[in-house]
Amino acid sequence: MYSVNYHRASSVADAARLLKNGDAKLLSGGMTLIPAMKTRLAAPSDLVDVSRLKDLQGIKVSGKTVTIGAATTHYDVSTDEKLKKACPALAHMASLIGDPAVRYKGTIGGSIANNDPAADYPAALLALGATIVTNKREIAADKFFKGLFDTALKDSEIVTAVSFTAPAKAAYQKFRNPASRYAIVGVFVTKGKDGVRAAVTGAGEDGVFRSKEIEAALAKNFDVAALGGLKVPAKGLMSDIHASADYRANLIAVMAKRAVAAANA
């Protein structure tokens, strides 16, 4: 790791101010940033720690509206009783991230701000049609995730929360990379008042994306049977030593079917 200056922010405003230092980066759970710094792939001059800010923590469920503070850990998301009732699919998804020690530290805000192409939360938020709340504005998930490790966030903009309306049905299915345990393919499907949404992580060359094919097939009939003839194109999917684009295309279809079955169960 290169030398770095650590700051513990006292508030979101303080964090925004500290972020203006050099090439500063926000530190939340650190589950992606610190490994990247250890291998010297990331070299921020300053770290602004927001993980202890109480304002950024916690899960609120009000009717169908769910709001999750950006510094809420995967563990807390996966075990929150209110959330498990309102949107069990998201709690389940959080329980599949990394490993138990990672879930204790990693946060929803950190995950989406990093937008790793194999991370789980981007698929969930995209499929949930969530709103990403920052210290400056609100951004629809559809506009937030821009590409590999790229988001709509501007300099010194800080994710403070995400919120969404709990869908009637939802589920996440993930096929893990055997080595890294990240998603080779993860598919999050939802059926809500605005229709069906299906988002795919782990597979796209440009990161998380909504699958037109799955959404179209499920629009009329939210049932596994509707996905019987589903063909997902391999074009635009990643190929690496773990999985070819063809294999990923196949897994998208398989995970979509399993997700729909789970959502209907």
Add this chain to the structure above:
Amino acid sequence: MGIEGVGARVARKEDKRFITGGGRYVDDMVVPGMKHAVFVRSPHAHAQIKKIDVKKAQAMPGVVGVLTGKELKADGIGNLICGWMIHSKDGTPMKMGAWSPLAVDKVRYVGDAVVVVVADTKGQARDAAEAVEITYKELKAVVDATKAIQPGAPQIHAEAENNLIFDWELGDAKATDAAINSAAHVTRMKIVNNRLVPNAMEPRAALGHYDKAEDHYTCWTTSQNPHVARLVMSAFYNVAPENKLRVIAPDVGGGFGSKIYIYPEEIVCLWASKKTGVPVKWVADRTESFLSDAHGRDHVSTVEMAFDKDNRITALKVDTIANLGAYMSLFSSCVPTYLYATLLSGQYDIPAIHASVRTVYTNTAPVDAYRGAGRPEATYVLERTMETAARELGVSPAELRRRNFITSFPHQTPVIMNYDAGDYNASLDAAMKAADYAGFTKRRADAAKQGKLRGIGMSCYIEACGLAPSSAVGSLGAGVGLWESAEVRVNAAGTIEVLTGSHSHGQGHETTFAQLVTQRFGVPIDSVSIVHGDTDKVQMGMGTYGSRSGAVGMSAIVKALDKVEAKAKKIAAHLLEADEGDIVIENGEVKVAGTDKSLPWFQVALASYTAHNLPAGMEPGLKETAFYDPSNFTFPAGCYICEVEIDPETGMTEIIQFVAADDFGNIINPMIVEGQVHGGIAQGVGQALLEGAHYDASGQLLTASYMDYTMPRAADLPSFKVSTSNTPCPGNPLGVKGCGEAGAIGSPPAVINAITDALGVVDIAMPASPATVWSAIRAKH
């Protein structure tokens, strides 16, 4: 057997420190004034070094020294060597290219060490390492051994034309060809044994300390054989004479072969300590381990197995190309030769065998012994071919094996080995029973109803352990003898220290070796201590690898115990005024048989040291040394059965059950033996399903961290069903054979036989990852 004696499930003595955080590994060592080393490694697989500029690095904060290969050579430090001479078919010696601990003119693989930086902290050393400026001229690289021996391939060492190190053979080519030509059936296969990275959880580390006042060096190193390290560093690398060099291998966090060899880093740390005047510690990052630890396996073989009309094997012909990487590691040459081809008879009576092995340089990390070392490769060749043959011949895999089993002993194979004992039907029966083999057809049908593909596969392995008679390995080219030493010191008040040349890095020697003493003298196991891993304490030893600590290491202890017992009996007979032949030692007492005359053990010990009343002419003291040189290898064998279920939609393979039935000879501590089998199976299953080192064509290692190299995790494996049915080994006093490698040797073919059974295909590449399995399913339809 007492509760702490031979055969008892004694909980490990060494565990206390490990479970309380008190283990002492190399990285835990702190010497006053100690600084930290970071190696600058080649980012290129093959390049000339044009220029090295260390000025900027030297000026960085905290930097104590930035040292290059030129300086190392100027100080007379020698090149690394391979210690086992192999001759080609034409009689020429192997072509060993020079391997400087720090590269001087050329780098030959990604990770080749070029410069060492020593600084106050590791972070500073890393910062300065990035400031070292090295100008390379890149050369074309080759990573695939089959391509490296083609004409026109990049030439890696001037000494080895076409990168061919040797072209060696074993067995009778003529008789083998004749049998194949007249066979009723010949099964032919191309078999690839994937390259693995050993991945002991403790990364390699070294701490070199030069004491100027004493002109003496101390090296703490992650070694499986500190004495061999001292010998080699003294005799060949010119680091320091043996009497000026102490090597300590303290607690070592796993080895699996990868910590047998003497690597550049420990040599450089010792040299750099003298050069900079400070103790120098280096600890590998995991990625550094991936790049620079010796890898394992990486064979490509073509196989022909001939059968007569009764399905008896008449001949086996194997042609293997083995990738040895960029340099010849310490024992690299013996792995694909005498540890491989000599095992190609397996458990079968095969009249004619011929093996031809070409070893090849490539621009990859050096390849050497990894758990099993040659024997997994032989077993994979044989057991995959047997499976295919059974399918081609339309007989059951078990029946074909039984038909060809060796059933009388001793048995001389056509490839050197003389098997001393075994009962191969017994292990096969035990494994089939434990696996409910008979019930498989129904289980397969039930799985099919769920849309899943079930398969079952077996593997009957044999291995040669207990390396080995020194004169025999010497005649085959080994540079060292393969005996072991032991010293049993009875202290004046009766407690006992056993000094051994074996090294424990997870095997539990502190417990099993102590069990031998407890068994012999009836003293509590807590009064016995095992001392190992320090050249200042133990005079000489050959270390731990090749499952040799039981058959060779413990036999040496037995020999020393015999001497101690004999002397103790003489003393006791004298004190008790009895006949020496009537003295028995049990339960911590020395007794005259058939009388009530006895002495507590400690009084005999004390008498030996007070020396007030010893038999005439006897030297005081109770301490004996023994060197044990085995008369033969030992031959553990067994049968493994694996049952898998495959999800055809994803290609995911689940191991439903894994059964191991082994014959390890007599067993000292069943709990520890089972643990060794579990670990070995996990590595074998890892090879078959998960693990594979993957270089791209330019020589970059794509699997250089756990993000890309799949380590077996708990959820990848089931609980294993293990059992033993033992035939004692006639070749050593304890009747033990060795159990450390069996799991890794026997399991890969069992897994792949099960997967190919489930899929209905002839072969599938290891690791049979979900993507690979899915592709195989798709290719079939």
Add this chain to the structure above:
Amino acid sequence: MSDVSLTVNGKRVSGSTEDRTLLVHFLREHLGLTGTHVGCDTSQCGACVVHVDGRAVKSCTMLAVQASGSTIVTIEGLADGAELHPVQAAFKEHHGLQCGFCTPGMIMAATDMIARHPQGLDEATVRAELDGNICRCTGYHNIVKAILAASKTMSKGAKGKAKQAA
């Protein structure tokens, strides 16, 4: 450089260290608590697991300064004096370790796992929950056995205490 204050194994400690110092290195090099190990660079092997404010985390993926103010338990602080923690005892009894290098992290992860599952554990859960801890020696067989046994012992102990309280 920053000042770091922690409570480690019940003792208040403080020191000054570079901001880039990882918690694991602070524990090992500044406090001499070398039971916590480093086995990888990618936060996957789990040899470095310690408890920070009651949760099992990877001390190689946390800066020491980030942990400042926290309460930490390492493998050295798990036993109650001379009496082994039930998970430590179970690892010994069931031969859940060989080379011992992954063991401290395994034990720290296992104690946390058992605490999160007061209702008890089954084999599949134990295996799934060990995803962040890699062992190369044991094939996990005896680690799983040890954790299941410790879980049983501890839930009995908990019930015993509950009874006493009632």
